[in-house]
Amino acid sequence: MAVRRKLLAQRRVLPGFGLTLGFTLAYLSLVVLIPLAGLALRAASISSEKFWSILKDPRVIASFKVTFGASFVAALINCIFGFIVAWVLVRYKFPGKKIVDAIVDLPFAMPTAVSGIALTALYASTGWIGKFFAPMGIKIAYAWPGVMVALTFIGLPFVVRSLQPALEEIEVEVEESAASLGAGRMQTFRKIIFPSLLPSLLTGFTLAFARALGEYGSVVFIAGNLPMKTEIVPLMIIIKLEQYDYAGATALAAVMLVVSFVLLLTINLLQAWSRKRLSP
Amino acid sequence: MKTKLSFQISKAITATRSKASEDPLWVRFLLITIALGFLAAFLILPLTIVFKEAFQNGVRAYLNAIRDPAALSAIRLTLLTAAIAVPLNLIFGVAAAWAIGYFKFSGRNLLTTLIDLPFTISPIVSGLIFVLLFGRRGWLGPFLDDHGIKIIFAVPGIVIATLFVTFPFVARELIPLMQTKGTEEEEAARVLGAGGWRTFWKITLPNIKWGLLYGVTLCSARAIGEFGAVSVVSGHIRGATNTVPLHVEILYNEYNLSAAFAVASLLALLAIVTLIFKSLFGRKISIVRTTSSIAVDEKGIL
Amino acid sequence: MRIELQNISKTFGKFQALKDVTLTVPSGELVALLGPSGSGKTTLLRIIAGLELPDNGSGPMMFDGENINRCPISERGVGFVFQHYALFHHMNVFENIAFGLKVRPKKLRPSKKFIESKVNELLKLIHLGGLSNRYPHQLSGGQRQRVALARALAVEPQVLLLDEPFGALDAKVRFELRRWLRRLHDEIGVTSVFVTHDQDEALDLADRVSVLNQGKIEQVGTPYEIFHQPKTEFVLNFLGNVNFFHGSAGDGKVVLGKINIIAPQFNHMPVRSAHVFVRPHQFDLDTAAKSGKSMPAKVTRIHTAGSFVRLELVTEENEAIQADIMPEKFADLAIELGITVHVHPKEYMVFLQSETKLQDIESDSKVVLKKKRSLKIR
Numbered sequence: 019m020a021v022r023r024k025l026l027a028q029r030r031v032l033p034g035f036g037l038t039l040g041f042t043l044a045y046l047s048l049v050v051l052i053p054l055a056g057l058a059l060r061a062a063s064i065s066s067e068k069f070w071s072i073l074k075d076p077r078v079i080a081s082f083k084v085t086f087g088a089s090f091v092a093a094l095i096n097c098i099f100g101f102i103v104a105w106v107l108v109r110y111k112f113p114g115k116k117i118v119d120a121i122v123d124l125p126f127a128m129p130t131a132v133s134g135i136a137l138t139a140l141y142a143s144t145g146w147i148g149k150f151f152a153p154m155g156i157k158i159a160y161a162w163p164g165v166m167v168a169l170t171f172i173g174l175p176f177v178v179r180s181l182q183p184a185l186e187e188i189e190v191e192v193e194e195s196a197a198s199l200g201a202g203r204m205q206t207f208r209k210i211i212f213p214s215l216l217p218s219l220l221t222g223f224t225l226a227f228a229r230a231l232g233e234y235g236s237v238v239f240i241a242g243n244l245p246m247k248t249e250i251v252p253l254m255i256i257i258k259l260e261q262y263d264y265a266g267a268t269a270l271a272a273v274m275l276v277v278s279f280v281l282l283l284t285i286n287l288l289q290a291w292s293r294k295r296l297s298p
Numbered sequence: 299m300k301t302k303l304s305f306q307i308s309k310a311i312t313a314t315r316s317k318a319s320e321d322p323l324w325v326r327f328l329l330i331t332i333a334l335g336f337l338a339a340f341l342i343l344p345l346t347i348v349f350k351e352a353f354q355n356g357v358r359a360y361l362n363a364i365r366d367p368a369a370l371s372a373i374r375l376t377l378l379t380a381a382i383a384v385p386l387n388l389i390f391g392v393a394a395a396w397a398i399g400y401f402k403f404s405g406r407n408l409l410t411t412l413i414d415l416p417f418t419i420s421p422i423v424s425g426l427i428f429v430l431l432f433g434r435r436g437w438l439g440p441f442l443d444d445h446g447i448k449i450i451f452a453v454p455g456i457v458i459a460t461l462f463v464t465f466p467f468v469a470r471e472l473i474p475l476m477q478t479k480g481t482e483e484e485e486a487a488r489v490l491g492a493g494g495w496r497t498f499w500k501i502t503l504p505n506i507k508w509g510l511l512y513g514v515t516l517c518s519a520r521a522i523g524e525f526g527a528v529s530v531v532s533g534h535i536r537g538a539t540n541t542v543p544l545h546v547e548i549l550y551n552e553y554n555l556s557a558a559f560a561v562a563s564l565l566a567l568l569a570i571v572t573l574i575f576k577s578l579f580g581r582k583i584s585i586v587r588t589t590s591s592i593a594v595d596e597k598g599i600l
Numbered sequence: 601m602r603i604e605l606q607n608i609s610k611t612f613g614k615f616q617a618l619k620d621v622t623l624t625v626p627s628g629e630l631v632a633l634l635g636p637s638g639s640g641k642t643t644l645l646r647i648i649a650g651l652e653l654p655d656n657g658s659g660p661m662m663f664d665g666e667n668i669n670r671c672p673i674s675e676r677g678v679g680f681v682f683q684h685y686a687l688f689h690h691m692n693v694f695e696n697i698a699f700g701l702k703v704r705p706k707k708l709r710p711s712k713k714f715i716e717s718k719v720n721e722l723l724k725l726i727h728l729g730g731l732s733n734r735y736p737h738q739l740s741g742g743q744r745q746r747v748a749l750a751r752a753l754a755v756e757p758q759v760l761l762l763d764e765p766f767g768a769l770d771a772k773v774r775f776e777l778r779r780w781l782r783r784l785h786d787e788i789g790v791t792s793v794f795v796t797h798d799q800d801e802a803l804d805l806a807d808r809v810s811v812l813n814q815g816k817i818e819q820v821g822t823p824y825e826i827f828h829q830p831k832t833e834f835v836l837n838f839l840g841n842v843n844f845f846h847g848s849a850g851d852g853k854v855v856l857g858k859i860n861i862i863a864p865q866f867n868h869m870p871v872r873s874a875h876v877f878v879r880p881h882q883f884d885l886d887t888a889a890k891s892g893k894s895m896p897a898k899v900t901r902i903h904t905a906g907s908f909v910r911l912e913l914v915t916e917e918n919e920a921i922q923a924d925i926m927p928e929k930f931a932d933l934a935i936e937l938g939i940t941v942h943v944h945p946k947e948y949m950v951f952l953q954s955e956t957k958l959q960d961i962e963s964d965s966k967v968v969l970k971k972k973r974s975l976k977i978r
Contacts, residue, residue, distance in 0.1 A: 032484055033494035038397040042409070045390045049465055050415055053427040056437055060430050099336045106333040110326050118334070120577035124341050127516075127569040129523025130421075131543040132562040135550050136344035139351055139559075146343060171340055191686035193319035194651050197673045198680040199700035199755055203321065209703070213690045232420025234526035235543070239550065252422035256530060259426065264435055271423045278418045282411065294737075 054275075061272035064265050072269040077245055078254060084165060085251040089230035092169035093177075096226050097219060100177030107178070108185040126175045130235025137168050138240040160242030165250065168236045173226030180222030184215050184292070217292030221285060228281040232274060348566045351559035363549075363560035372545035372561075375453065379541065380521040383461045387517055391468025392510070396502075399476030400484070410473065416465045424463050425530025428455060451533030456541060459527040464520045471513030475506055508579055519572045523565055601758040601791050602627045603648065606659030610643050610652060617643040619815040622659070625793055625808075630785045632802035633795045635812035636838070641795045642763055644812070648793065649678045649761050663758065676759075679752030679790075683764040685744045687736040693747050694719055694732035700755035722750040725784070742773040749781075753788070762794035766801065778805055799839050803827060811835050833875060833951050842877045843921050849874040849950050857895045857917065859944070875951045880910070880924040882947040887933055894944035897921055899937055904930075911935070913943065 064072075072078065106112075107119055125133065141148040141158040148158050158164045188211060196206040234252040241248040249257075251270060258266035321329075353360055363369060394413060398406055416424065430436050432449035442449060449455045483505065487497045503510075525543040532539040540548065542565060549558035603625040610618040618640045625631045633641040646652045648661070650673035660667045668676055688696050697719045701710055710718070723729050726746040736744055745765060752760060765781070766774040782805055785792055796802050802809050803823040811818045811826060811834070819831045830836035837844075847856035850871030854863045889896065897913035909930040913921045923943055935941065 032400055032481055032488065032497075034396055034498070035401050038393040039401075039403075042390065042394040042397050045393075046409075046412060049461055050412065053431055053462065054415070056431045057423075057427045099332070102329055103333045103337060106330050109321070110330060112330055116577060118337060120573045121337060121341055123573055123576060124345065124569065127519055127572040128345075129519075129525060129543050129565045129569070131525040131546050132348060132523070132565045132569070133344060134525075135546065135558060135562060136348045139347050139555075140343055146347065147339065167340075171344070174340065189684070189686060190319050191682045191684065192688065194673075195680065195682060195686040195751075196688075196699070196703075197319070198649060198651075198676075198678060199703065199751070200674045201699075201703040202674065203325075205703050209699075210688055214688075228418060232418075232423065234420065234422050234529070252420055252526065255422050255426060259429065259530065262435070264430065264433075267426055268430065271426050274420055274423055278420070282414070282418050286411065 057268065057271060057275070060264070060268045064269055068265060069269050072266050073273070077249070078270065080246040081249045081251045081254045084162065084248060085231055088162065088165040088169050088250075089227050089233075092166050092230050093173055093223050093227040095166075095170050096173045096177045097223050100174055100222065100226075101181060101215075101219065103174075104178045104181035104185055108182055122178050123175050125172045130172070130233070131239075133171060133236040134168065134239035137171060137236065138164075141167055141240060159240050160244070160248070162248055164240040164242070165237055165248055168240050169230040169233060172233055172236050173230050176225040176229060177219070177222035180218045180225065181215060184218035188214060217288055221288045221292065224281055224285050224288060228278060228285070231277060231281075345566060345570075348559055348563050351556060352563040354556040354559070359556055360560045360563075363557035364564065366557070368540070369542075369545055369561055372540045372542045373564075375456070375539070376522050376541040376543075378453075379457050379460045380518050382457050383464055383521045384514060384518050386461060387464055388468050388510075388514055390465070391470075391472050391513060391517075394469045395472035395476045395506075396498075398473050399479075400481050413466050413469050413473075416462050417467075417470070421463060421524065421526025422530055425459050425527035428459050428462070428531055432458075450531050452539060455531040456528050456539060459531045460521050460524055463524050463527050464517045467517035467520060468510070468513035471509045471516070472506060475509040476502075479505060512576065512579065515572055515575055519568060522568060601664050602662075603759060603791065603793070604660075604662040604665075605644075605648070606661075608644070608647060608658045608661070609655045610640070610647060610658075611655055617815055618647075618654075621812075621815070621817055623810060623817060623820070625791060627664075627791055628789050629807040630782070630792045630794070630805060632806035632809045633793060633812060634797070634799060634802040634809050634838075636797060638814070639812040640815040641797075641812045645761050645763055645793060645795045648759070649673060649680050650676050651680070677755075677757050678759045678761055679755065679757035681745070681748050681752050681760070681762040681765050683767045685736070685748040685768075687744055687748060687751075689736055692733050692735050693723070693728065693739070696736070696747055697722055697751045697754050699751060718754060719750075722754055725753075726750045740773075741769045742777055745769065745777060746780075749784075753790075757790065760790050760792040762792065764795055764797070767796070767798075774801075781805065803839070811838065813838075830949070833877075836877055836949060836951075840879060841922055842879050843883075845876040845878070845919070847874050847876040847950075848872060849876075849952055854948070854950055856945075857915065858892070859895050860892045861945070861948070863950075873953045875953060877949045877951070878945040878947070880922045881908070882945055883921070883923040883925075884944045884946050885911075885923060885925055885929065885933065885935075885941050886944070887939075887941060889942045890944055894942035896940050896942055898940050899935060902935065902937060911941075913941070 103122065107115065107122075138159050139145050141164055143149060143152040143157065143159070145159065151158055156163070158167060192210060193206055196210050201209070232252060234250070237250055238253055241250060241253075243249055243253060251274060255267045255270050255274075258264075258270065352363075394409075398410060429450055432438055432442060432455060434443070434450070436450070447454075449458065483501050484497050487501045492500070522541075523543060524541075525547070528541055529544060529547070532541070532544060542561060546558050546562045546565070549555075549561065603623075605621065605623045608618055608621045608623075609616070621640070621644060623644070633644060635641045643652060647654050650668075650671065654661070654669075661669055663676070688699065691699070698715050701715045701718065704710070719732070720729075723732055726749065728743060728746060728750075731739070731743070736747070739747065745768075749762075749765075766777050769777065778801060794805070803826075806823060808820065809823055809826050810820045813834045819826055819835045821829070826835055827839050830839065836842055845856040847854060848871050849855070849863065849866050850869045852862065852864060852867045854861045854866065854874070854876060856876045886894065895915055897915045899911055900914050901912035903910040903912075904927075908924045909927055911923045911925065911930075913923060915921060921943065933941070
């Protein structure tokens with residue numbers, strides 16, 4: 019059933035346009051835009067030499083590698099397992115499904131500091147999970163895998179929640195049609211089901227990736243924060259702040275902001291694409 | 299023409315997927331196992347360990363940790379922050395949703411994207427923004443110094459940073475809701491002679507109350523649980539500028555693990571309550587956003 | 601290909617959709633499954649397709665004498681067209697139609713060239729020649745339905761099944777596509793079964809109509825047969841408009857209200873209560889009464905837009921009647937609102953209501969004994 023996208027009222031009929039829009043813009047400017055502008059201006063005032071020298075610092079580069087690398091892998095893992103979780107939640111029936119569905123949002127609802135210390139306790143070499151890997155010499159907490167685990171944790175809901183509506187939209191008849199035309203289940207999945215889910219999957223990936231890039235609380239405990247090894251960019255920003263290196267902090271923050279904007283744009287484009295695809 | 303009978307029939311039929319669109323039993327079994335296993339490892343275990351560690355030294359130690367003066371002051375500060383930030387963002391959210399959801403104007407998409415910004419910015423960057431503005435070496439630094447006003451490393455800074463990070467939450471819930479809902483009822487009220495405020499209170503508000511409630515819940519949960527941004531602006535002054543999450547960090551760094559987890563368990567409980575709320579009232583909230591941004595176009599929203 | 605179904609039952613949870621249905625579809629015919637919502641027609645269609653499995657204990661289903669009960673849908677060689685088309689959104693028209701050919705196992709898969717020519721042939725057949733690159737969301741409803749049909753035909757099915765194929769379309773498009781489907785069927789000749797709740801569609805299109813009600817088949821026959829020779833009250837009521845009277849039959853006559861009709865077929869039968877049915881066009885009208893043969897009725901509405909004039913009347917017993925008369929007659933009698941006319945049934949159908957077991961009655965008209973113990977006599 020198509021949801022009726024009711025056309026918007028003319029300003030004449032419904033009141034309050036001026037008031038609400040005015041207030042919205044004012045509040046937005048005050049709380050968000052002006053502070054952001056402050057950052058932008060500050061960043062712009064750094065000479066490009068200084069800017070590059072900040073970015074070329076080996077420790078900074080290492081932190082970028084850790085952040086982007088771990089975020090990417092984490093988002094990828096979430097794509098695989100998040101897909102399975104979404105599939106199972108939408109298509110199958112099993113006891114406790116409702117609870118499972120609610121729990122998917124846990125990383126989203128849980129304060130990052132709590133997740134951080136919980137994950138650390140879990141994956142330390144004495145932790146419930148960590149102790150299985152310790153004898154094999156694999157260190158999770160206080161090492162790169164730990165960073166990845168934390169980022170996987172916080173990105174999971176994004177993939178699942180992006181996929182669920184798309185999965186629900188798939189009409190049973192389309193699969194039946196494919197079957198009646200002679201396709202096997204795997205063929206139907208590869209050619210019909212998966213392509214229609216691709217936009218949402220990519221959206222979920224990008225959201226998880228973007229969230230992981232900026233994540234601090236969940237990661238900073240489990241990472242161990244070893245310079246050149248497990249420092250993440252947000253931590254670098256704090257370190258520079260503590261050293262009163264405002265320029266350094268600003269430069270890094272500016273880079274992160276630009277990346278955020280680019281990702282936000284990508285997400286919007288992906289969503290527009292998936293909307294176009296899905297609309298009958 | 300749907301008679302009651304035909305509705306029952308179609309319900310019964312679609313309750314069982316047809317043979318042609320059903321996955322074989324072994325596939326289902328395997329996938330469910332993988333899914334549940336993954337969720338157990340990644341979600342349930344962390345949650346469990348919070349409580350296990352919290353009670354590691356017994357119930358008394360747990361209660362002591364919570365009743366510790368520093369903890370209590372952290373709780374007070376956290377609640378104060380939320381009490382200021384949430385209502386402000388609530389009013390904003392409603393106003394923004396009214397303007398964006400009910401009216402058409404150029405730049406609507408841009409506005410929505412801008413509102414979503416704090417959601418997409420790293421919390422550290424969010425905190426940094428205000429340090430740059432209000433900090434000692436910030437733009438307004440000297441001015442504030444002269445007047446003896448402390449924002450960064452003081453409570454106002456925490457409130458402002460929290461305001462920033464929780465900015466979009468109510469709006470994100472309400473905007474799609476109001477767009478899908480449409481303006482018919484409000485128009486009908488106007489035609490019948492109701493004034494603007496009247497229409498809002500009696501017609502709009504009751505219709506959006508669940509979305510509103512959920513948005514407020516998310517906003518509050520985030521306000522209480524925010525760590526990164528507040529960490530940057532607070533200065534970690536125990537007893538004065540510590541919120542609950544920061545207090546957890548301090549306890550943890552002091553290796554006072556069980557106390558750290560004890561305080562953390564309060565936050566975990568809050569998270570659980572939020573989840574329960576969502577699952578209970580999920581149906582009443584027609585569109586729940588936890589993920590995608592709320593960019594809008596002619597066709598409406600995803 | 602001939603389809604035979606025997607004793608098919610299907611239950612969904614507590615609800616029994618089909619109750620012991622037996623049906624034969626002769627090869628090459630276009631058969632309609634007609635009935636109201638909930639009658640089981642779609643379920644029956646889906647069972648033929650293999651989209652649903654009949655209950656255990658149901659009889660065999662045979663395609664050309666071969667039992668296909670165990671055959672999965674992908675191997676039955678049926679083409680299925682869904683009410684809402686079920687086109688693959690992310691594929692264009694060409695890819696949609698080619699799908700069935702492309703998913704064939706490697707050994708049986710035709711060459712790219714063959715697929716291309718086949719698809720183009722079908723596109724021409726459905727008159728969408730230049731649109732192979734379009735995507736479903738760029739097509740109108742009627743176009744989408746034609747693509748769905750072409751897609752089903754591409755794999756050269758032995759049976760074509762259509763589930764309310766025109767249900768989601770505008771009236772005008774529906775009508776055009778009806779014509780077009782009939783022509784297509786005549787050209788291709790594949791055995792086809794379609795489900796509809798629209799009697800006009802069924803009567804217009806089909807070689808044979810099977811009327812279903814509450815999981816059972818009420819009657820199977822040509823459109824003429826089921827309209828003019830309904831075997832049960834349900835069929836009579838379902839098709840076209842009909843006026844219904846409580847009356848009685850027996851003792852050589854049929855009585856409804858003040859009307860006594862001489863009915864020799866009831867000569868040797870005691871009087872019993874009966875349901876008497878008269879179609880609107882079976883009424884004759886006059887301004888003067890024919891004693892004992894007509895009943896008075898007041899004209900409450902007149903509809904003159906149409907090939908005949910439709911009158912809504914109310915009898916003395918406050919029963920509503922509909923009578924259709926020719927425009928000339930209408931003019932002749934100078935009928936106006938509020939006047940009383942006298943209606944007289946030229947033809948009628950009677951279903952006796954009886955509690956006791958019926959005996960076979962010989963007469964010159966067809967008599968059919970039904971399990972429901974109601975006897976129809978013409």
